[in-house]
Amino acid sequence: MRTAKITRSTAETDISVEINLDGTGVYDNQTGVGFFDHMLDQLARHALIDMKISAKGDLHIDDHHTVEDTGIALGQALAEALGDKRGIRRYGECHLAMDDAQVRCALDLSARPFLICNLEIPTQKIGTFDTELVREFFQAFSTHGGITLHIDRLHGFNSHHIVEAAFKAVARALRSAVETDPRKSDAIPSTKGTL
Numbered sequence: 001m002r003t004a005k006i007t008r009s010t011a012e013t014d015i016s017v018e019i020n021l022d023g024t025g026v027y028d029n030q031t032g033v034g035f036f037d038h039m040l041d042q043l044a045r046h047a048l049i050d051m052k053i054s055a056k057g058d059l060h061i062d063d064h065h066t067v068e069d070t071g072i073a074l075g076q077a078l079a080e081a082l083g084d085k086r087g088i089r090r091y092g093e094c095h096l097a098m099d100d101a102q103v104r105c106a107l108d109l110s111a112r113p114f115l116i117c118n119l120e121i122p123t124q125k126i127g128t129f130d131t132e133l134v135r136e137f138f139q140a141f142s143t144h145g146g147i148t149l150h151i152d153r154l155h156g157f158n159s160h161h162i163v164e165a166a167f168k169a170v171a172r173a174l175r176s177a178v179e180t181d182p183r184k185s186d187a188i189p190s191t192k193g194t195l
């Protein structure tokens with residue numbers, strides 16, 4: 001089974017992440033940051049990854065440490081669950097439309113972390129959520145998951161739609177990338193022989 005459980009405790013956050021890459025998108029995500037939970041739910045649902053996340057962070061300061069550290073732990077869980085990446089498709093892409101927003105994600109489970117995140121979110125807040133934390137999350141997820149992750153906004157003027165489209169696009173791209181390729185299910189998808 002391609003599963004992982006990560007627990008991560010620092011002076012700023014206590015985080016537990018459980019995932020199953022071969023799940024059905026069942027989720028229970030509770031970080032204390034409402035909008036962020038809503039986005040993590042999208043990630044699980046549309047990647048068809050079962051995801052249980054519990055985060056207790058220093059929200060009396062702001063949401064930064066909780067969002068960033070959840071990205072770290074989720075990235076670590078993804079890397080662990082993927083193992084040697086034998087048989088996976090490796091690449092994923094998605095153009096996702098949500099009302100006014102269209103976001104494109106292209107990713108490679110390359111073990112070479114790199115983030116391009118051009119969302120140009122028009123407001124600083126969505127409810128109480130600081131929109132600059134979207135990049136912080138994807139940076140942490142990319143770095144610790146070993147993901148080359150490109151996310152670009154093509155259209156959109158509503159911040160909630162843009163960010164939600166981004167999470168859904170990443171989810172759909174991730175769903176493809178972690179899937180087993182039945183034409184080559186026994187091989188590591190690299191001419192180097194390792195990823």
Ligand SMILES: [Mn+2]
Binds near residue numbers: 038160164
């Ligand atoms: Mn929404």
